[in-house]
Amino acid sequence: MQLTLRELFTAMHGMFFGGFFLLALFGLVVELIRNHYATQPSTLTPRGQTLERAFLIVTAALGWLAVFTGTYIVYPWYRSKPPASAAGLTAYPRYRLLSHPNTAAWHNIGMEWKEHIAFFAPIAITMLAYVFIRQRATLRQHPQLRHTIFYFASLALIACAIAATFGALIDKAAPVTGGPTITLIGSSQ
Amino acid sequence: MTGTQPTAPNGPIAAAILSAAIGCFTLGLTTIASDKSKAINAFMNFYAPSGALTGETTITIIIWIAAWLVLAKLWRNASIPLRAINLTAAALLVLGLLLTFPPFIDAL
Numbered sequence: 001m002q003l004t005l006r007e008l009f010t011a012m013h014g015m016f017f018g019g020f021f022l023l024a025l026f027g028l029v030v031e032l033i034r035n036h037y038a039t040q041p042s043t044l045t046p047r048g049q050t051l052e053r054a055f056l057i058v059t060a061a062l063g064w065l066a067v068f069t070g071t072y073i074v075y076p077w078y079r080s081k082p083p084a085s086a087a088g089l090t091a092y093p094r095y096r097l098l099s100h101p102n103t104a105a106w107h108n109i110g111m112e113w114k115e116h117i118a119f120f121a122p123i124a125i126t127m128l129a130y131v132f133i134r135q136r137a138t139l140r141q142h143p144q145l146r147h148t149i150f151y152f153a154s155l156a157l158i159a160c161a162i163a164a165t166f167g168a169l170i171d172k173a174a175p176v177t178g179g180p181t182i183t184l185i186g187s188s189q
Numbered sequence: 190m191t192g193t194q195p196t197a198p199n200g201p202i203a204a205a206i207l208s209a210a211i212g213c214f215t216l217g218l219t220t221i222a223s224d225k226s227k228a229i230n231a232f233m234n235f236y237a238p239s240g241a242l243t244g245e246t247t248i249t250i251i252i253w254i255a256a257w258l259v260l261a262k263l264w265r266n267a268s269i270p271l272r273a274i275n276l277t278a279a280a281l282l283v284l285g286l287l288l289t290f291p292p293f294i295d296a297l
Contacts, residue, residue, distance in 0.1 A: 071239055072236065072239060072243070076238030079238075079240065108291060109291045109292065112291045113289060113290060113291050115242050116245070116246075116289040117286070117289050119216055119246055120213050120216070120285070120286075123209050123212045123213060123253060124209055124213075126209075127206065127208070127209035131202055131205055131206075135201055135202050137197060138198070138201070141196050141197055141199075142199050142271065144272075144275070145202055145271060147275075148206055148271075148274075152209065155282060
């Protein structure tokens with residue numbers, strides 16, 4: 001079982017940071033909906049509050065790790081320019097996609113949108129984490145704010161889902177690959 | 190005398206909400222500016238291997254954090270009309286989304 005260094009970092013960016021971020025956002029939105037329809041507002045024990053704080057901080061951290069690893073580690077490999085002597089475009093996903101009219105939109109729409117909209121999610125979740133951790137008492141006194149909080153959480157989920165979906169489909173159409181081979185299981189030969 | 194708590198000022202939450210919306214709108218603005226102007230695109234190229242995306246997102250984060258700090262200081266003890274904040278934030282979010290959507294950018 002082998003994969004290249006670039007594949008490993010791409011998997012960490014998309015499947016670990018991005019994947020868990022998406023799952024956490026989905027859980028947050030479900031919890032907000034549940035609270036909206038609860039007959040009595042739930043209160044947490046001190047231990048529960050600590051765990052909730054940890055969940056929000058880890059969720060925000062996953063979001064920032066996903067966008068920063070994407071922007072500064074995976075994206076340069078994706079958009080690297082093939083030298084004139086390149087035998088093919090396999091190691092140059094952006095140019096590979098743009099080389100054919102049937103795949104160009106994966107870059108022109110998919111990647112161009114994904115790379116920007118992805119940043120909406122960690123911005124929104126950082127704001128939400130601050131509000132839930134530092135302003136919870138105030139939030140209880142202003143029910144109107146709960147709707148706004150819900151809209152921002154939904155926006156974060158949608159933005160993350162768009163970025164994750166395009167990321168997965170683009171990597172399927174033109175995988176980011178190359179670099180040293182890492183053997184996870186089995187012989188390195 | 191009643192046992193009800195005094196209503197806490199909503200200014201810090203309003204500042205957090207509005208600054209997040211300003212951040213999303215800024216990303217839309219930097220994206221379209223970078224797409225439409227070669228000079229701005231070159232300016233945004235903070236880290237060459239990743240291109241203009243690095244400048245667009247770095248400027249966005251700086252403006253978002255700066256707006257948050259300024260608004261939080263201004264509204265620390267204030268009670269802000271929430272309807273106005275919500276409507277402004279919604280408008281900024283929609284514009285931010287539109288300005289990052291490639292077919293919309295191409296149509297401008």
